[in-house]
Amino acid sequence: xxxxxxxxxxxxxxxxxxxxxxxxxxxxxxxxxxxxxxxxxxxxxxxxxxxxxxxxxxxxxxxxxxxxxxxxxxxxxxxxxxxxxxxxxxxxxxxxxxxxxxxxxxxxxxxxxxxxxxxxxxxxxxxxxxxxxxxxxxxxxxxxxxxxxxxxxxxxxxxxxxxxxxxxxxxxxxxxxxxxxxxxxxxxxxxxxxxxxxxxxxxxxxxxxxxxxxxxxxxxxxxxxxxxxxxxxxxxxxxxxxxxxxxxxxxxxxxxxxxxxxxxxxxxxxxxxxxxxxxxxxxxxxxxxxxxxxxxxxxxxxxxxxxxxxxxxxxxxxxxxxxxxxxxxxxxxxxxxxxxxxxxxxxxxxxxxxxxxxxxxxxxxxxxxxxxxxxxxxxxxxxxxxxxxxxxxxxxxxxxxxxxxxxxxxxxxxxxxxxxxxxxxxxxxxxxxxxxxxxxxxxxxxxxxxxxxxxxxxxxxxxxxxxxxxxxxxxxxxxxxxxxxxxxxxxxxxxxxxxxxxxxxxxxxxxxxxxxxxxxxxxxxxxxxxxxxxxxxxxxxxxxxxxxxxxxxxxxxxxxxxxxxxxxxxxxxxxxxxxxxxxxxxxxxxxxxxxxxxxxxxxxxxxxxxxxxxxxxxxxxxxxxxxx
DNA sequence: GCCGTTTTCGGCCCGACTGTTTTCAGTCG
Numbered sequence: 001x002x003x004x005x006x007x008x009x010x011x012x013x014x015x016x017x018x019x020x021x022x023x024x025x026x027x028x029x030x031x032x033x034x035x036x037x038x039x040x041x042x043x044x045x046x047x048x049x050x051x052x053x054x055x056x057x058x059x060x061x062x063x064x065x066x067x068x069x070x071x072x073x074x075x076x077x078x079x080x081x082x083x084x085x086x087x088x089x090x091x092x093x094x095x096x097x098x099x100x101x102x103x104x105x106x107x108x109x110x111x112x113x114x115x116x117x118x119x120x121x122x123x124x125x126x127x128x129x130x131x132x133x134x135x136x137x138x139x140x141x142x143x144x145x146x147x148x149x150x151x152x153x154x155x156x157x158x159x160x161x162x163x164x165x166x167x168x169x170x171x172x173x174x175x176x177x178x179x180x181x182x183x184x185x186x187x188x189x190x191x192x193x194x195x196x197x198x199x200x201x202x203x204x205x206x207x208x209x210x211x212x213x214x215x216x217x218x219x220x221x222x223x224x225x226x227x228x229x230x231x232x233x234x235x236x237x238x239x240x241x242x243x244x245x246x247x248x249x250x251x252x253x254x255x256x257x258x259x260x261x262x263x264x265x266x267x268x269x270x271x272x273x274x275x276x277x278x279x280x281x282x283x284x285x286x287x288x289x290x291x292x293x294x295x296x297x298x299x300x301x302x303x304x305x306x307x308x309x310x311x312x313x314x315x316x317x318x319x320x321x322x323x324x325x326x327x328x329x330x331x332x333x334x335x336x337x338x339x340x341x342x343x344x345x346x347x348x349x350x351x352x353x354x355x356x357x358x359x360x361x362x363x364x365x366x367x368x369x370x371x372x373x374x375x376x377x378x379x380x381x382x383x384x385x386x387x388x389x390x391x392x393x394x395x396x397x398x399x400x401x402x403x404x405x406x407x408x409x410x411x412x413x414x415x416x417x418x419x420x421x422x423x424x425x426x427x428x429x430x431x432x433x434x435x436x437x438x439x440x441x442x443x444x445x446x447x448x449x450x451x452x453x454x455x456x457x458x459x460x461x462x463x464x465x466x467x468x469x470x471x472x473x474x475x476x477x478x479x480x481x482x483x484x485x486x487x488x489x490x491x492x493x494x495x496x497x498x499x500x501x502x503x504x505x506x507x508x509x510x511x512x513x514x515x516x517x518x519x520x521x522x523x524x525x526x527x528x529x530x531x532x533x534x535x536x537x538x539x540x541x542x543x544x545x546x547x548x549x550x551x552x553x554x555x556x557x558x559x560x561x562x563x564x565x566x567x568x569x570x571x572x573x574x575x576x577x578x579x580x581x582x583x584x585x586x587x588x589x590x591x592x593x594x595x596x597x598x599x600x601x602x603x604x605x606x607x608x609x610x611x612x613x614x615x616x617x618x619x620x621x622x623x624x625x626x627x628x
Numbered sequence: 629g630c631c632g633t634t635t636t637c638g639g640c641c642c643g644a645c646t647g648t649t650t651t652c653a654g655t656c657g
Contacts, residue, residue, distance in 0.1 A: 033629095041640055045629030080630050118646085120655050153648055161647095205657090218657085251645065266657085281642090286657075293641045304642060 017061045017091055019053050025090055025099070026050035026083075031111050032102040034121035035128075045083065051287065052078040053087070055342055057571040059540060064091040109135035117165040118158065126151065140166050168262060176263055179559035179596060181207050181214040184263055188219060188243065192267065195237040197225025200275070204282035208336045210599035212565065216264040218282050226253070226269040238267050274306045276321035281305035287341035288334075295329055295345065303329075337602040354607050359598055361608035364620060365591065366395040366464065366489055367554060367582035372417050373398035374406035376587035379424045383463055385588035387428075393617045395464035395489040396421050402470035402478035409467065411483040418465035418487055425463035432460045462617055464488035488621075491554070543568065547575040552612060552624065555581045557597025558590065569604035578623060579606070580613045 030046035053060055056076065063072040064087050073084040089096035106128065113124045113136060127133040130151055133142055143163050148154045182203070189201040198221055202208070205218035225234040231253050238255045239247060248256040248264070255267045270278045281289065282305065289303075296303040300311050307319035308328055318324035323333045331348035335356055338344040347353045368382055369375030377385070379396055386394045398417060399408040409417060466489030469477045477484070477492060484490050546553050553572055555564045564572065572579055581597045583590055601611070608614040612623045 039629075042629040044640075048630080078630070082629060086629095118655065122654060153653070155648065157647065216657090249645070254644080256645095282657080284657085286641095290641055297641080302642085306643090 017094075019056055019060055022060055022087065022090060023050040023054035025095075026053060026086070028108075028111055029086075029096075029099045029102065031114055031121070032099070032106055035106055035110060035114075035125045036102060037121070037125060045078070045080075048078040048287075049083045049086075052076050055340075055567070057567055057574065060087060061091045064088045107134040112136055113139060116162065116169055118161060119165075136166060136169070168258075171262065175213040175215050176261075177559060178207060178210070178212055178214055178599075181217055181263065184259060184265070185217055185219060188217075188241065188265060188267075191241050191243070192219070192221060192238055195225060195234055197223050197230075198234065199223040202279060204279060205284060208283045209285060209339060210337045210603050212600075216266060219265065219267045220275070220278055220282060221267060221269045222272050222275045227271050228253075231269050231271075234269050238269070272320065274319045276323070276325055277303075277307050277319045278305050280322045280325050283336050283339060285340050288339040288344070291341045291345055292329065295331075299329065301329070335602065337599060338605065340603075354605050356602045357598060357606055357608050357611065357614070359594060360390060361614045362581065362594065362598075362611075363392040363616065364394060364613040365391055365583055365585070365594070366466070366580055366613060367397050367468070367491055367556070368394060368585040368591075369398050369468075370396055372396075372413070373403075373408055374586060379421055379463065380427075381588055382585070382591075383424060383428060383461070385591055387461055389591055391461075393462045393464060393620070395466040397466035397468045397489055397491050400467055400469045400477075400479050408470070411480050414467050414479060414483055415486060421463050421465045425461075429460045429462070466490060468493070540571070543572050543575055543577055547572075547577045550578070552578040552580050555579060555597055555601065556584050557581055557594050558584045559593060559596040564600065566600050566603035569601060569606060573604065573606060573610050579611045581611060582613075 026046050027050040030043050030050065033043045033046065053076075060073070062068065064084075066088075070084070073079050073087060074081070079087070086096045086098070110124055110128065113119050113127070113133075114121065116136070116139075127139065127142075127148075131142055131147060133139050140163065142148055143159050143166075146159070148159050148162070149156065185203040185207060189203075192198060192201055200222045202220045203218065204220050205216070206214045207217065221234075221238075225231070235250065235253060235255060239250050239257075241257075243259060244257040245260045246258045248258060250256075253269045256264065258264050268278065268282070280292075281303075293303045296308060297311075301317060302309050302311055303325070308317045308325050309315065310317055318328040326333050326348065331345065332351055332353055334344050334348050334353065337356065338353070344353065365386060370377060370379050370382060372379075375382070375398065382396065383394060396417075398414075399406040400414065401408045401410040465487045467479065467484070467487055468491040469479055469484070470493075477490075543553065553564075555569060569579070581594065581601060583593050583597070585591045585593070612620055615623070
């Protein structure tokens, strides 16, 4: 079935080896050590190192060369002398001695077995030593023959579950995109809420932290119906929801099931008094929680999913809200998006957590389509929808001619479209100036919410003209420079499929036109979030070029498209890129997708100051690349 | 394996569920 990932491709050696690959090799070594029943703390170090490597914004391969500063790797928490040498070996040879040694003993396909439900390292090791089982096919055959029944602690029930598990694994081995998971969470929550006495349902886990993908769904439920003496009825209600495909487990206050698409859902019903502790616990991340519990212990406290307790007398210190728990540990409240044990605890202690960006910080959305190309609404409709959402300016950026399937515009149409955009913008401005029309009322209300102290809003709503151009194979754009010079915003997507090096191409594209517009990169087409494949386009190369040339970089908020990961966003900030978050809306409803993009920005610790479309329009326009 | 400094060794997070157990190991989150 699925090919093993353990054989690193030869091209991945040397400086080309990226952090994701490096992290995977370390993580696989940890799994092999687990099967080998090695010291659990040693295993944990490998896991921790893998996490640390994956979190780095700089390419570690460049720090692992013989002439690099040997201290650079050691500066990363979780990387000590031994691990630094491992990384150097991996970069130089594609492997390392410990890994090779373990691979002499165990087959790489055994790692795949660990992904099956109910299979841990102990079981995998036993299957290997007792029955020489090393891959899924052999395991399935043995299970069907009944061979497993001869082994300790393995009965018919375990065997049946395993065979089912193998089937599921083959059908669906991947994770779910966050927007898909969120939709399911909302649907399930609606059904649970129909039970009387349930008033709060919060998705926890990676969904609440805003990860790009979710392995499963954690829903925490509370209300009078969840108190210990009556919870059984509510549990029954949840266990009998019509959308359940398979009921996996039903405990005192927990129900686990899968949906038909394979998504696993864990619902926990909790008394109000411990809801905060549970929310904190099940939101994670694991590493954040470990660090938090260590902190509790240092203070003579212990933290569990039920409460923060004082060790000496088991007195409850905090449990009802997350805020209480963090405060009791001398920390500021930490937003879920930051809970990855990447410095948030230290910052919370020193009161230096950033004021993370929120939706109402945004004033402009500079990438959207209309019926002129492949959008579903008119210029006016898009503008009114944007006004209704509190925006102060937008750009209409329909496709250019090379994207024929979208009814892309040639030069003539692009200019005519721009003329209409200006007309609509002027109409709106006129209505605003006269303080009349429903748009004005909505706008005024929004503005007052945002700036309660402003006596009178002075900024009229404005629509900027623009286009989303296509890049031809030679690196030029598919509309004339003279056309582009008359537009406010030009979006040029740098993507894969070109033979030149990406740095070369990026630089050429960005220089090829010299107009007073913003050029926005992004859209690494073909990116497969679910498979965790690396970007086809190497943003580590593109972002520095964009920063140097002073063009703006787009973070595309549409969940189905290719936004920048939180790591790339952090890198963009470090490089001083001008960042914009856009919806790429194709209809008015798409404007709400901005929330997807904001979550990633928050995970990257970004504030309103780190983006340029949080600025009033005049300031925004002045930060765009100046006319040469 | 890493970390810390009351360092150079000793510690490293916690509870529930499952299947198989007659008292618990292994897995999971």
